[in-house]
Amino acid sequence: MQSPKFKILITGGAGFIGSNLSEYFLDKGHEVICLDNFATGHRYNIEHLLNNINYTLIEGDIRDFSDCQKAVKGVDYVLHQAALGSVPRSIIDPITTNDVNVSGFLNVLSAAKQANVKRFIFAASSSTYGDSESLPKIEEIIGKPLSPYAITKYVNELYADIFSKTYGIETIGLRYFNVFGRKQDPEGAYAAVIPKFVMQFMKHESPIINGDGNYSRDFTYIDNVIQMNELAMLTQDSRAINTVFNTAFGDRTTLNDLIKKLQFELSQFDPKIAEVEIVYGPNRVGDIPHSLASIDKAKKFLGYDPKFSMQEGLKESVKWYWENLK
Numbered sequence: 068m069q070s071p072k073f074k075i076l077i078t079g080g081a082g083f084i085g086s087n088l089s090e091y092f093l094d095k096g097h098e099v100i101c102l103d104n105f106a107t108g109h110r111y112n113i114e115h116l117l118n119n120i121n122y123t124l125i126e127g128d129i130r131d132f133s134d135c136q137k138a139v140k141g142v143d144y145v146l147h148q149a150a151l152g153s154v155p156r157s158i159i160d161p162i163t164t165n166d167v168n169v170s171g172f173l174n175v176l177s178a179a180k181q182a183n184v185k186r187f188i189f190a191a192s193s194s195t196y197g198d199s200e201s202l203p204k205i206e207e208i209i210g211k212p213l214s215p216y217a218i219t220k221y222v223n224e225l226y227a228d229i230f231s232k233t234y235g236i237e238t239i240g241l242r243y244f245n246v247f248g249r250k251q252d253p254e255g256a257y258a259a260v261i262p263k264f265v266m267q268f269m270k271h272e273s274p275i276i277n278g279d280g281n282y283s284r285d286f287t288y289i290d291n292v293i294q295m296n297e298l299a300m301l302t303q304d305s306r307a308i309n310t311v312f313n314t315a316f317g318d319r320t321t322l323n324d325l326i327k328k329l330q331f332e333l334s335q336f337d338p339k340i341a342e343v344e345i346v347y348g349p350n351r352v353g354d355i356p357h358s359l360a361s362i363d364k365a366k367k368f369l370g371y372d373p374k375f376s377m378q379e380g381l382k383e384s385v386k387w388y389w390e391n392l393k
């Protein structure tokens with residue numbers, strides 16, 4: 068039996084995660100609408116999709132309610148990815164971060180509710196665990212946020228919860244843990260560590276680790292995140308709806324280990340990279356020491372089965388960066 072085809076709105080569809088989701092769902096024959104203002108996303112991430120008859124780009128801003136109304140017309144599912152990421156950015160400019168991540172979120176959610184979409188799935192964040200020291204992180208135990216960014220992502224969860232209870236819209240929040248993979252932007256002041264380190268190694272420049280390198284993260288390859296979005300979209304288990312799920316691999320790697328693995332993988336392409344020195348700098352404000360997800364809830368209620376370990380994902384990513392950005 069052929070699976071049904073859906074119309075899916077991907078906000079932030081020109082960004083790292085959004086453009087990967089777009090490719091995946093187009094490949095499966097679904098219709099994809101992208102709403103993006105290119106604040107941090109790039110046209111080159113989606114250029115190859117523009118001629119696909121199942122793809123529509125709406126250049127617009129989630130802070131503008133009429134743009135959101137236009138984007139949700141006739142849509143079955145919303146995968147809301149648009150936001151201003153980065154803890155440091157939110158510390159420098161909390162007002163813009165709040166406008167986009169909270170007011171923009173509320174606009175997309177309200178428009179989705181008005182349009183009676185089947186379900187609203189959104190990018191939540193592991194930053195919501197804040198100062199809670201318990202490991203592994205389980206969805207029900209969170210601490211106090213440690214940055215304006217973390218506040219915005221937690222407020223998203225609160226709004227989703229209230230909207231599902233008050234208006235009956237189905238929502239699922241996916242708390243992403245340090246996602247990485249093809250198309251993640253290596254440039255700019257707020258680049259994530261993996262693409263930033265890869266680019267520095269490729270240029271034979273020394274990467275700088277904030278702190279002593281013993282901080283650890285549950286680095287999560289993009290294909291595991293795509294799987295979670297699809298499962299969240301398709302689940303019919305009522306226990307999985309109107310709740311949040313950790314979206315991670317369920318293992319943690321220190322920054323020192325990460326950088327060693329990256330250096331090793333990259334030196335397979337260019338042996339000189341093995342000689343690049345690592346530099347250590349001060350810790351960053353708002354960073355938590357350790358982050359590790361329990362993925363039991365996602366396994367139990369969504370049947371999540373991540374296919375890529377951090378190491379396997381890293382191999383794929385390094386190859387992609389080498390082939391595309393060298």
Ligand code: NAD
Binds near residue numbers: 128
């Ligand atoms: P990204 O910056 O690559 O993508 C975000 C996209 O949203 C960009 O294309 C950007 O142009 C768009 N955007 C920003 N402001 C907008 C606005 N006002 N109107 C319309 N579009 C707007 O980031 P990403 O890593 O792909 O992150 C996607 C989502 O996942 C974000 O919500 C982020 O907070 C969340 N998240 C990411 C990670 C991670 O490790 N990458 C971890 C936790 C949560």
